[in-house]
Amino acid sequence: MQVMRRYGIPEPYEKLKELTRGQAVTKDSMQKFIDGLDVPEEVRSKLSKLxxxxxxxxxxxxxxxxxxxxxxxxxxxIK
Incomplete structure (x- = not known):
């Protein structure tokens, strides 16, 4: 979510919620999500390796x- 915020992608929480609610998150579904992000290729590559x-x-x-x-x-x- 922080990456999406950093690159000005609107509603990052909602996008992740749509990806994960009521369904299993798989390597393939996560890769498809990452591939669809409007961020530099270098960022997508780093995310894909996590x-x-x-x-x-x-x-x-x-x-x-x-x-x-x-x-x-x-x-x-503690204060």
Whole structure:
């Protein structure tokens, strides 16, 4: 979704919702979606190479810094 926003594609959330709601997301359906994006070829190529195994997004950074945001014992946010 961030890539679509970066390149000014309207309604990125709705486009992803249309792709995923009520149906399985397969490698083929995701590739077809990526191929249809109005973004530079280099971006489509990078997106095509992502896999659930290789892409973690912000997860690593968030996990390493969770103690800055949440008190793990009480579950309350730290100010």
């Amino acid at each position: 896999t659930p195994h290789s892409y973690t997004g912000l997860a690593e950074d968030l996990a390493r810094n969770i103690d800055k945001w949440i008190d793990l014992e009480s579950g309350f946010k």
